[in-house]
Amino acid sequence: GLFVWHLRNSGGRQIPCRFVHLYHVANDRLITFQYFNFLKRMYVTQCNKDLSQRAKPKSDSIVSPFHELQQLDQEKKVVHKISPVPPVHQLWSETSGRNELREMKSAAETEDSVMPVGAESKEDRQWKEMKLRLDDLPGILARLSKIKLTALVISTASAGFAMAPVPFELTCFLLASLGTGLASCAANSINQFFEVPFDSNMNRTKNRPLVRGQISPLLAVCFAASCGIPGIALLTLGVNPLTGALGAFNIFLYTCCYTPLKRMSIANTWVGAVVGAIPPVMGWTAATGSLDAGALLLGGILYSWQFPHFNALSWGLREDYSRGGYCMMSVTHPGLCRRVALRHCLALIGLSTVAPVLDITTWTFPIISLPINLYISYLGFRFYRDADRSSSRKLFFCSLWHLPMLLLVMFTCKKSVLEKEDKGDLPGGGHETAMEIRLP
Amino acid sequence: PPAHSRSDWIGPPDKHSNLRPVIFYVPPEESALERRLREARQEAQASNQRFWARHNRAFRQEKEEFIYSRLKAKGLEMRDESGRKATLNAEEMADFYKDFLSKNFKKHLQYNRDWYKRNFRITFLMGQVALVRALRWLRRRKKNVEQ
Numbered sequence: 034g035l036f037v038w039h040l041r042n043s044g045g046r047q048i049p050c051r052f053v054h055l056y057h058v059a060n061d062r063l064i065t066f067q068y069f070n071f072l073k074r075m076y077v078t079q080c081n082k083d084l085s086q087r088a089k090p091k092s093d094s095i096v097s098p099f100h101e102l103q104q105l106d107q108e109k110k111v112v113h114k115i116s117p118v119p120p121v122h123q124l125w126s127e128t129s130g131r132n133e134l135r136e137m138k139s140a141a142e143t144e145d146s147v148m149p150v151g152a153e154s155k156e157d158r159q160w161k162e163m164k165l166r167l168d169d170l171p172g173i174l175a176r177l178s179k180i181k182l183t184a185l186v187i188s189t190a191s192a193g194f195a196m197a198p199v200p201f202e203l204t205c206f207l208l209a210s211l212g213t214g215l216a217s218c219a220a221n222s223i224n225q226f227f228e229v230p231f232d233s234n235m236n237r238t239k240n241r242p243l244v245r246g247q248i249s250p251l252l253a254v255c256f257a258a259s260c261g262i263p264g265i266a267l268l269t270l271g272v273n274p275l276t277g278a279l280g281a282f283n284i285f286l287y288t289c290c291y292t293p294l295k296r297m298s299i300a301n302t303w304v305g306a307v308v309g310a311i312p313p314v315m316g317w318t319a320a321t322g323s324l325d326a327g328a329l330l331l332g333g334i335l336y337s338w339q340f341p342h343f344n345a346l347s348w349g350l351r352e353d354y355s356r357g358g359y360c361m362m363s364v365t366h367p368g369l370c371r372r373v374a375l376r377h378c379l380a381l382i383g384l385s386t387v388a389p390v391l392d393i394t395t396w397t398f399p400i401i402s403l404p405i406n407l408y409i410s411y412l413g414f415r416f417y418r419d420a421d422r423s424s425s426r427k428l429f430f431c432s433l434w435h436l437p438m439l440l441l442v443m444f445t446c447k448k449s450v451l452e453k454e455d456k457g458d459l460p461g462g463g464h465e466t467a468m469e470i471r472l473p
Numbered sequence: 474p475p476a477h478s479r480s481d482w483i484g485p486p487d488k489h490s491n492l493r494p495v496i497f498y499v500p501p502e503e504s505a506l507e508r509r510l511r512e513a514r515q516e517a518q519a520s521n522q523r524f525w526a527r528h529n530r531a532f533r534q535e536k537e538e539f540i541y542s543r544l545k546a547k548g549l550e551m552r553d554e555s556g557r558k559a560t561l562n563a564e565e566m567a568d569f570y571k572d573f574l575s576k577n578f579k580k581h582l583q584y585n586r587d588w589y590k591r592n593f594r595i596t597f598l599m600g601q602v603a604l605v606r607a608l609r610w611l612r613r614r615k616k617n618v619e620q
Contacts, residue, residue, distance in 0.1 A: 160474055163481040163495065226596075230521050230588060234491045234529070246483035246493060250592065251599035296585050351563070355570035356532045358581035364570050422563060 163246050173242045177225055177253060178218035178260065186217040186312050192440045193316025193331050196393060196447060202320070208271040209319035213312055215264025216280040222257035223288040226250055231296075235353045268319075276319045283311045299362045299369075302343060310336035327393045334384050334439070340377035341413050342432035344370045348416075348425035371417040374428065378413035381439075382406045388443065398446035402439055409435050490525035494518065506605060510598040517591040524584055532573065539569040 165173075190213040194206055225232065225243050229250075232238035242248045261284055269277025287308045294301035310332035317328035347354065347363040348370070354361045362370035385406055386399040412431050416424040474482035474496055482496045495518060497511050540561055 158485045160482050160484045160496075162474070162478060163483050227589070227592070229592070230492060230525065233486065233493065234525060239486070239491065244493070246481075246495065249599060250596045251603060254596055293585070293589075296581055349563075351567060351570045355574045356529065358574070358577060358584075360574065360578075364567075364574050367567060367571075420564065 161246070163249075165248060165252070169247065173247050174256060177222050177242050177248065177256065179221040179225075180218075183214050183217040183221065187214045189309075189335060189440070190312040190316035190319075192444065193313030193328065194320045195316075195444055196313075196327065196331060197317045197320035198327070198393070198448065199320050205272060205319060208267060209276060209316060212264045212268035212272060212276070212280060213315055215260045215267065216284055217312075219257040219261030219264060220284045220287045222253050222260070223284075224292050226253045226257070227288070227292050231357050231359070234357050235350075237350075237353070268315075272319045273322050275322065275324065276315050279311055279315045279318060283308055283315075286311075295359050295361075297360060299360050299365055301360065302340070302362060302373075305343070306336045306339035309339045326391045330384060330387060330391055330393065334381065335436075337377040337380040337384060338432065338436050338439075341374045341409060341416075341428055342436075344374040345416060345425045345428035345432065348420075349422055367420065371420055375410070375413040375417040378406075378410040382410065385439070385443075389448075392448055394443055394446040395448055398443055401446065402442050405435055405438055405442075487522065487526070489529055490522050491529070492518075492521055492525055494522070504605070506598070507602055510595070510602050513591070513595050513598055517595060520587070520591070528577070528580075535573060536566075536569060539566075 187210050191206070191210055194209060195201075225241055228238075229243050232241050233244045238244070243250065243253055265277050265281045265284075268280045286304060291301055291304045291308055294304055313335055314324070314328045314332040317331060318324055321328075344362060347361050351361075351364050353359075354364050362373065382399075382403070385402045388394045388398050389396045409428070409431050412424070412428040416428045418424075479498055479500070481498050484494045484496070486493050495514070497515060499511065500507070503511070543561055543565060
């Protein structure tokens with residue numbers, strides 16, 4: 034495609050990122066080609082990650098329990114690290130391999146949870162000293178903060194930042210990403226702190242650090258505080274107060290609303306969808322400093338995406354939810370569960386069409402994204418009609434690659450700042466030097 | 474856990490409750506505060522164990538009864554010709570899951586309240602103990618430096 038980037042003198046433009054304002058550079062230029070490549074690489078790796086690991090953006094909310102599914106590699110590595118008897122390690126990896134093959138045929142969700150179980154079953158049967166070892170700490174904290182999920186939250190925030198119709202500021206971008214990441218770590222840790230006995234009883238989550246006693250609740254809370262407070266401070270002081278407020282609100286929404294609500298009412302799914310929708314909005318406000326329609330659209334896309342993703346996944350976990358006491362649509366209102374999933378697949382098509390109307394993307398976006406949106410809607414319809422395990426799995430796996438691809442397409446169809454200037458939409462600075470760089 | 478160990482030990486998940494039991498180390502010079510913390514943790518552990526063991530047992534039992542009654546309604550036996558246990562598919566089990574969840578809803582609400590209260594209390598006590606220990610350590614270091 035053709036990408037036209039606009040380089041200009043900032044003139045008297047307000048820079049919404051306060052930190053950067055202090056270190057104002059005379060010529061602010063878009064980092065053009067490199068930035069795009071970086072972003073493309075990020076999305077490509079995200080795609081790969083998604084396909085193999087079933088990770089997903091900040092619905093650490095909704096999908097938090099399921100996130101453990103993809104912890105395979107990381108968990109296995111950590112397991113081998115803390116195994117006290119190295120020679121036996123061979124045996125364990127063998128048994129885990131055999132277990133793998135045996136369980137490979139069974140359902141997807143259990144498939145992934147068995148691998149860590151197979152590798153750790155011997156470990157599990159041992160008594161362990163509850164003493165914190167410093168070299169275990171990074172791995173433990175990574176799992177406590179659900180680091181992979183956090184990484185995806187950061188990428189959705191970056192997508193929000195990238196889609197904002199302003200010149201790209203690298204420092205602002207980095208600060209916003211770091212702040213969002215820290216906030217996400219804090220929220221995830223508090224969530225695990227609250228849910229210890231429930232996590233122990235569900236297959237997917239029973240290998241979490243607090244459940245296994247690898248870390249004390251006090252340390253978990255301290256870690257959360259030491260991530261959350263600097264994270265929000267960074268966002269408020271280094272980016273802008275709006276982003277900081279959104280970050281703090283999101284932490285509150287996730288830990289104090291979504292987590293307790295999971296056990297009280299099915300409304301938790303909607304709250305969780307909002308939690309997932311806020312990071313891209315944060316990215317946008319970090320870049321522009323204000324809540325525009327574009328921010329809300331991006332948030333809306335992520336909000337709608339949560340439903341097919343989560344509802345499809347929760348379909349296969351009904352037994353665990355029922356026993357664990359979680360109020361989820363898939364258990365209590367199965368018809369509603371499928372209807373809502375389908376409804377929001379279709380909403381994605383609608384939202385993609387609104388994007389060019391709001392001047393965020395060109396009209397090529399709804400056209401190019403139509404195939405993938407139609408496909409996920411088709412799978413959503415199949416799920417709605419068939420209501421069985423295979424259709425739910427298909428929908429879930431589709432949602433994993435659908436989102437990164439949609440965001441990538443959106444970014445490539447982003448309406449260039451130059452075009453907007455031509456139309457006189459943007460406030461012009463005093464002197465403008467317009468240069469176009471056409472990328473091959 | 475070995476007798477000489479000076480820390481708590483955590484074991485494999487319990488068969489009924491899926492919770493991991495902890496054996497608490499009682500230091501000889503345990504302070505009143507530390508004792509309160511240990512007792513709170515022991516009490517929480519016992520209470521959790523009781524709740525989940527009973528709850529999971531009830532789940533398993535009711536699940537068996539449900540499968541049995543459904544199979545009977547369909548005219549099948551619990552075990553088919555080859556001796557394997559007959560199961561219902563996910564859609565039929567869905568009725569049971571929904572029913573079980575709504576039946577135990579109040580019980581869960583009560584348990585949640587208790588668990589959150591206990592969790593906060595234990596963590597707060599841990600914080601107090603850690604603070605006292607840190608102050609004690611600092612005081613000891615100051616004394617060593619002075620000497």
